[in-house]
Amino acid sequence: MSATPLRVVRTVADLRAIVAGWRADGERVALVPTMGFLHEGHLSLVKLGKSRAERVVASLFVNPTQFAPAEDFEAYPRDEARDAGLLAAGGCDLLFAPAAPEMYPTGFATTVSVAGVSAPMDGIARPIHFAGVATVVAKLLIQCGPDAAIFGEKDYQQLLVIKRMARDLDLPVEILGAPTVREPDGLALSSRNVYLTPAERAIAPFLNAALRAAADAVRAACPVDDAEAAGLAALADAGFGPVDYFEFRHAETLERLGPGRIDAPARVFVAARLGKARLIDNWPV
Ligand code: AMP
Secondary structure (H helix, E strand, C coil): CCCCCCEEEHHHHHHHHHHHHHHHHCCCEEEEEEECCCCCHHHHHHHHHHHHEEEEEEEEECCHHHHHCCCCCCCCCCCHHHHHHHHHHCCCCCCCCCCCCHHHHCCCCCCCCCCCCCCHHHHHHCCCCHHHHCCCHHHHHHHHHCCEEEEHHHHHHHHHHHHHHHHHCCCEEEEEECCCCCCCCCCCCCCCHHHHHHHHHHCCCHHHHHHHHHHHCCCCCCHHHHHHEEEEEHHHHHHCCEEEEEEEEEECCCCCCCCCCCCCCCCCCEEEECCEEEEEEEECC
């Protein structure tokens, strides 16, 4: 990689000083929040950011408050040097990589909680997750002050939570969704795919295949409850562990659809265990 090394800042003050300099030159700024261990999915968000702004800031922060005690915060893969190289090659201008005390100084006591779209699915399976996400993303948006912030449709519920929060809090930023980047066999790229053994990696594409089959069936007027039952059966047959949800929901409100035929704008969502990994995906109907 021949790109010049990426500038890295670790304090809000340094981040703000650099962004203020760009703003003084009339440049727009896009922010791409990440937890690192980057892949082509993250880099696609940087690319979308570059098409919307002269400057792209990526953040790297494995946010402890969005992990429950039994989850994978400690094990979450980390490699900042590799991430910085990928971001530089991808045309990113700045990496904001704060340590935890910069984000959560002693006495930190504020939580941003978004009702409604946070409630179902991952809101049930991971009860503290979206409050942690909304709080850290609110902070990142206030710290950086970007014109646009880019989030992946891979985490579709998260994207809707952030959009709702930005609207409700009058944050002066455009929240943009970017399509899910996948392996050729359909598996959505995820930092957590490193948890998969070779045998599990061979099973993993059935997650996306089950979503596509369910969406096709419902599009062809199959009742939602039949399509969901077939999806659950397909995942069990493929060798998945417990499934947190396999559900058709309204694409904007996340209201549950079915059990019969549907004609609302819909998406089908899944979260399932495969060995040590918990994989999520979604697909439009
Ligand atoms: P993460 O580092 O997993 O927290 O993800 C950071 C951002 O990248 C989030 O907005 C994710 O939705 C997005 N993202 C993760 N995986 C993908 C993917 N395969 N395609 C597109 N965006 C993704």
